[in-house]
Amino acid sequence: MITIAVVDDQAMVRAGFAAILAAQPDFRVVGQAGDGEEAVRLVNETHPDIVLMDVRMPVQNGIEATRAILQPRHPRPSPPRVIMLTTFDIDEYVYDALSAGASGFLLKDARPDELVQAVRVVAAGDALLAPSITRRLIEDVVTRRPAPPTRARLDLAGLTEREREVLTLMGRGLSNGEIASALFIAEQTVKTHVRRVLQKLGARDRVHAVIFAYDAGLVTPA
Template structure:
């Protein structure tokens, strides 16, 4: 299958560069470019890309609000693209909010070309780009700036094993790492993760981690 991508950034050179990198691969096709969030929403509605590569700081409509608009279910627009947020880690203080808005992951703008390609493939496949080495630190950083945690009622639906796995997800562990940690089969972990997502009403690991932090189940630097 070919992954269709909409590239969104207010800098023309950046858009052109990312588009060239992605279009060089047979399984990825850039079907449009947008210079701001408002244009991104319009084009996404008409072009229906699989993945939207979204910058955060843009005029007219920023990437956070654009992401929230794109992933919100709508009667007239059943297609919901996956959003991969682009950011500069040291500069953007809004990445946590972008993930909370419904983004499926984020990528640093200084990532290697092959990392960009792989990130698009991961997100298009329905997985969340949640690299333990970077994303965990980022989420912990922003979790310390959030208001006092509120216990999510949905957590009450989880079994003890599911809560245990959710904590490990929040710490950035992959399914295989969780399996090793708990001495269970990786397929068993996948089954538990699927049930966790269903009970919590989340789409992917990013949203599950955000809920774990917001509810207080996972603490910063835990």
């Protein structure tokens, strides 16, 4: 069962998303919030797997709420994965959202099936990466940063040669199936490599592994 919290300052939007998600037999909507402060309280009380988080909200916006939700605490359950909701495909706030730890973003005018698929993808750790717009966002996050941190290159030393190859292809936006074809290995083997890469890097999901690949110099912005 995938548990979900829905956060949006528009009541009708919240209710619509919640209704679509609650109709799935393996989804459970654990609560709704209308601003960032309510979202933080809701997450701390219900510990959802996924948070649908609007970017622009009163009181506390989605970026601030995401940072508060994902900041380290002890003791605490595993943090949720956050999907940012935005009205625009290029939204200045989305750059900050990825840096804050969000696992991807979704346009508010997405179809119901796209919403459901987005939740499933992010819940599986295979974050919203395939669309070219997301790759451009990640590239922009990286190019706005200072020089890549030393830690990124040191952590890279812990990967095997095959894991480095897989991480590089992930950074280029390839799916597991495309990586399998490129390396002439089984897709299940790719999944195993991806899981090990995430574990070794301490990455929450695929999006953050890709950001690491840019930081470490395995991939350079187009």
